[in-house]
Amino acid sequence: xxxxxxxxxxxxxxxxxxxxxxxxxxxxxxxxxxxxxxxxxxxxxxxxxxxxxxxxxxxxxxxxxxxxxxxxxxxxxxxxxxxxxxxxxxxxxxxxxxxxxxxxxxxxxxxxxxxxxxxxxxxxxxxxxxxxxxxxxxxxxxxxxxxxxxxxxxxxxxxxxxxxxxxxxxxxxxxxxxxxxxxxxxxxxxxxxxxxx
Amino acid sequence: xxxxxxxxxxxxxxxxxxxxxxxxxxxxxxxxxxxxxxxxxxxxxxxxxxxxxxxxxxxxxxxxxxxxxxxxxxxxxxxxxxxxxxxxxxxxxxxxxxxxxxxxxxxxxxxxxxxxxxxxxxxxxxxxxxxxxxxxxxxxxxxxxxxxxxxxxxxxxxxxxxxxxxxxxxxxxxxxxxxxxxxxxxxxxxxxxxxxxxxxxxxxxxxxxxxxxxxxxxxxxxxxxxxxxxxxxxxxxxxxxxxxxxxxxxxxxxxxxxxxxxxxxxxxxxxxxxxxxxxxxxxxxxxxxxxxxxxxxxxxxxxxxxxxxxxxxxxxxxxxxxxxxxxxxxxxxxxxxxxxxxxxxxxxxxxxxxxxxxxxxxxxxxxxxxxxxxxxxxxxxxxxxxxxxxxxxxxxxxxxxxxxxxxxxxxxxxxxxxxxxxxxxxxxxxxxxxxxxxxxxxxxxxxxxxxxxxxxxxxxxxxxxxxxxxxxxxxxxxxxxxxxxxxxxxxxxxxxxxxxxxxxxxxxxxxxxxxxxxxxxxxxxxxxxxxxxxxxxxxxxxxxxxxxxxxxxxxxxxxxxxxxxxxxxxxxxxxxxxxxxxxxxxxxxxxxxxxxxxxxxxxxxxxxxxxxxxxxxxxx
Numbered sequence: 001x002x003x004x005x006x007x008x009x010x011x012x013x014x015x016x017x018x019x020x021x022x023x024x025x026x027x028x029x030x031x032x033x034x035x036x037x038x039x040x041x042x043x044x045x046x047x048x049x050x051x052x053x054x055x056x057x058x059x060x061x062x063x064x065x066x067x068x069x070x071x072x073x074x075x076x077x078x079x080x081x082x083x084x085x086x087x088x089x090x091x092x093x094x095x096x097x098x099x100x101x102x103x104x105x106x107x108x109x110x111x112x113x114x115x116x117x118x119x120x121x122x123x124x125x126x127x128x129x130x131x132x133x134x135x136x137x138x139x140x141x142x143x144x145x146x147x148x149x150x151x152x153x154x155x156x157x158x159x160x161x162x163x164x165x166x167x168x169x170x171x172x173x174x175x176x177x178x179x180x181x182x183x184x185x186x187x188x189x190x191x192x193x194x195x196x197x
Numbered sequence: 198x199x200x201x202x203x204x205x206x207x208x209x210x211x212x213x214x215x216x217x218x219x220x221x222x223x224x225x226x227x228x229x230x231x232x233x234x235x236x237x238x239x240x241x242x243x244x245x246x247x248x249x250x251x252x253x254x255x256x257x258x259x260x261x262x263x264x265x266x267x268x269x270x271x272x273x274x275x276x277x278x279x280x281x282x283x284x285x286x287x288x289x290x291x292x293x294x295x296x297x298x299x300x301x302x303x304x305x306x307x308x309x310x311x312x313x314x315x316x317x318x319x320x321x322x323x324x325x326x327x328x329x330x331x332x333x334x335x336x337x338x339x340x341x342x343x344x345x346x347x348x349x350x351x352x353x354x355x356x357x358x359x360x361x362x363x364x365x366x367x368x369x370x371x372x373x374x375x376x377x378x379x380x381x382x383x384x385x386x387x388x389x390x391x392x393x394x395x396x397x398x399x400x401x402x403x404x405x406x407x408x409x410x411x412x413x414x415x416x417x418x419x420x421x422x423x424x425x426x427x428x429x430x431x432x433x434x435x436x437x438x439x440x441x442x443x444x445x446x447x448x449x450x451x452x453x454x455x456x457x458x459x460x461x462x463x464x465x466x467x468x469x470x471x472x473x474x475x476x477x478x479x480x481x482x483x484x485x486x487x488x489x490x491x492x493x494x495x496x497x498x499x500x501x502x503x504x505x506x507x508x509x510x511x512x513x514x515x516x517x518x519x520x521x522x523x524x525x526x527x528x529x530x531x532x533x534x535x536x537x538x539x540x541x542x543x544x545x546x547x548x549x550x551x552x553x554x555x556x557x558x559x560x561x562x563x564x565x566x567x568x569x570x571x572x573x574x575x576x577x578x579x580x581x582x583x584x585x586x587x588x589x590x591x592x593x594x595x596x597x598x599x600x601x602x603x604x605x606x607x608x609x610x611x612x613x614x615x616x617x618x619x620x621x622x623x624x625x626x627x628x629x630x631x632x633x634x635x636x637x638x639x640x641x642x643x644x645x646x647x648x649x650x651x652x653x654x655x656x657x658x659x660x661x662x663x664x665x666x667x668x669x670x671x672x673x674x675x676x677x678x679x680x681x682x683x684x685x686x687x688x689x690x691x692x693x694x695x696x697x698x699x700x701x702x703x704x705x706x707x708x709x710x711x712x713x714x715x716x717x718x719x720x721x722x723x724x725x726x727x728x729x730x731x732x733x734x735x736x737x738x739x740x741x742x743x744x745x746x747x748x749x750x751x752x753x754x755x756x757x758x759x760x761x762x763x764x765x766x767x768x769x770x771x772x773x774x775x776x777x778x779x780x781x782x783x784x785x786x787x788x789x790x791x792x793x794x795x796x797x798x799x800x801x802x803x804x805x806x807x808x809x810x811x812x813x814x815x816x817x
Binding site: 012022025026029034035036037038039046047048049060061062063064066067068079080082083084085086087102103104105106107108109110111112113114120143 | 209211339368371372373374375444447448450451452514516517518534535537538539540542543544545546547548549550576579583584752755757759760761764776778785
């Protein structure tokens with residue numbers, strides 16, 4: 001079968017998971033691939049778990065990534081990385097924003113937030129890259145920049161040039177004013193740096 | 198749609214199945230489109246509403262929506278209505294008779310089945326309606342096919358004068374793929390031609406139409422045998438041949454790349470003879486269909502030997518992970534894929550939004566004793582969950598009122614002193630709740646109704662409704678006056694209260710008074726959905742650590758912006774242990790609705806702006 005690249009983007013409602021997956025898809029399209037992107041939405045707006053599957057290659061059939069076959073995972077929250085880590089293949093890169101976001105059921109004591117999620121992730125046969133994109137976004141002045149930071153962080157992990165992903169991201173902001181464009185470019189670059197640091 | 202017809206200058210666009218339906222309607226010259234919002238089909242009309250020269254509306258329910266489309270078709274125009282699977286149950290009254298009349302202008306009914314129940318109260322197979330109502334069912338398998346097939350559906354509808362069902366599933370609606378559009382058609386529409394013997398379905402006329410419907414079944418069955426949408430794909434490995442349709446096709450093709458198969462784009466009526474011939478060319482024939490065993494049953498009845506739901510599941514999506522082990526079992530093979538478990542991580546159940554106007558309602562409901570609360574379909578169904586646990590039933594659109602009426606009339610002596618309450622949102626009330634209220638007043642029920650008017654269809658993303666005063670295009674229109682409406686439906690004026698749900702004391706007072714009244718009463722809340730532009734954010738709140746006593750009253754509000762920082766067990770003077778929960782407020786999420794301030798006895802919750810050392814970055 002033709003080689004398909006499988007990318008999972010995971011997080012929680014409101015973090016920009018869908019947007020990130022869309023931008024990765026657009027970049028793959030710019031590279032001439034066939035692309036399918038799926039999402040588990042529905043309750044996304046209500047703080048639920050959000051996952052998006054991006055698959056690209058010569059011809060993509062099923063839109064869902066079978067468990068254990070993701071080549072790359074982009075996790076916007078550490079517990080979500082842990083939830084989905086068994087869906088990636090051995091040695092796959094898992095890029096994790098370490099900024100935790102516990103839901104009310106955890107805060108209230110009904111469930112526990114996993115202890116040291118990064119250490120737990122390390123016990124899986126993966127290439128873990130993690131950094132605090134949440135705090136970085138706050139430093140840059142807007143929490144919504146997490147998205148662009150995380151995209152910058154995985155830019156080197158794709159089977160095409162980082163510039164393509166950057167172009168796809170910036171295309172999204174081209175009509176939204178120079179300031180927002182520059183801010184997202186800075187965030188993308190900060191993500192690139194953080195991931196290689 | 199042949200490749201030759203496709204405009205080579207059209208670039209490929211990356212769109213969801215829902216957007217593909219919308220573009221197909223536009224490009225097919227559809228003139229009227231209607232829907233009531235419902236996951237996973239909502240976006241279809243949202244996209245259509247942006248196109249010029251195409252009338253679109255949010256109808257008040259799916260039956261009305263279908264009837265609007267029917268009217269447009271009878272008037273000679275191409276028309277489309279879209280709905281989620283349960284919507285078709287509501288629309289079915291019109292559907293079952295319209296099939297006798299047929300279509301004049303192309304009439305396309307798009308039904309989206311929520312296979313896997315991502316946001317629905319049940320899982321249903323809408324292909325049944327094709328059988329029940331004698332209508333053709335088309336099933337696309339990706340965005341490109343959704344575009345092509347929806348366009349095809351208009352032509353098919355006109356060619357055979359028949360309403361056509363396009364059946365989608367969540368995996369079609371919410372998956373994006375690359376699509377090339379074809380050249381748009383312009384349809385002028387035709388004059389309304391009076392034809393009482395066909396359009397007026399009284400017994401005498403309907404009797405004449407029934408044989409014509411059966412004739413049409415035969416014609417369509419013949420058409421299906423050679424229909425270009427029913428595609429046979431050859432494969433080298435003839436151990437198993439598949440019959441499949443819709444999203445399941447993509448899964449089958451991926452899991453078994455070298456298996457021969459027939460993909461049914463026109464899945465009802467099925468091309469029985471084509472399948473019979475195909476069956477002889479493979480060792481084993483397997484039908485892979487989401488959800489019910491429809492094709493399977495029909496093919497078996499036609500004497501074709503096959504496997505189906507005896508091998509693959511009857512619920513949920515049939516992804517490669519599900520199909521592959523099923524087929525391996527059938528072939529007596531070793532399992533090739535190891536079952537991959539999920540890591541055990543806490544759940545993230547859907548919560549109500551920060552500052553949602555429903556929070557105050559459920560806070561009150563969870564503090565009022567001796568209740569039976571009938572719920573309804575919408576965001577407020579979440580009131581069944583933690584921390585409120587304040588719903589006892591949820592069935593279908595509008596059922597809160599009528600079910601409450603039944604509980605009232607059917608209760609035993611043991612429940613004689615229970616307060617029967619119905620909770621329903623504005624849009625659900627207008628969809629199918631008004632009838633229930635009239636039933637309650639007419640039949641002298643004793644129900645307290647909470648009508649949560651947030652002026653939008655919240656659960657599907659804040660779409661407009663007649664309670665919004667704004668139409669699908671964002672233009673001003675009538676706004677329902679719920680007080681007058683409830684009065685007109687027989688509720689006494691003094692039993693109707695309109696109040697602000699953020700004012701807890703007022704809410705408690707009204708609720709406690711009205712449950713005592715031995716007649717129907719309605720409490721209408723009047724603050725907007727926080728997802729809509731109407732909601733005005735206020736400066737965020739914070740908790741003064743030294744004042745928080747850990748009483749956890751504020752946690753009963755259920756606002757996701759209130760977080761526990763630490764818990765402590767203390768021993769009270771009477772020797773009993775008590776758990777204290779000290780809290781903070783996520784100031785970046787808080788929009789200052791002030792509801793939680795009402796619940797904080799030590800006045801520890803204050804506006805952030807009053808705290809000297811607040812960090813400007815945090816409130817961005």
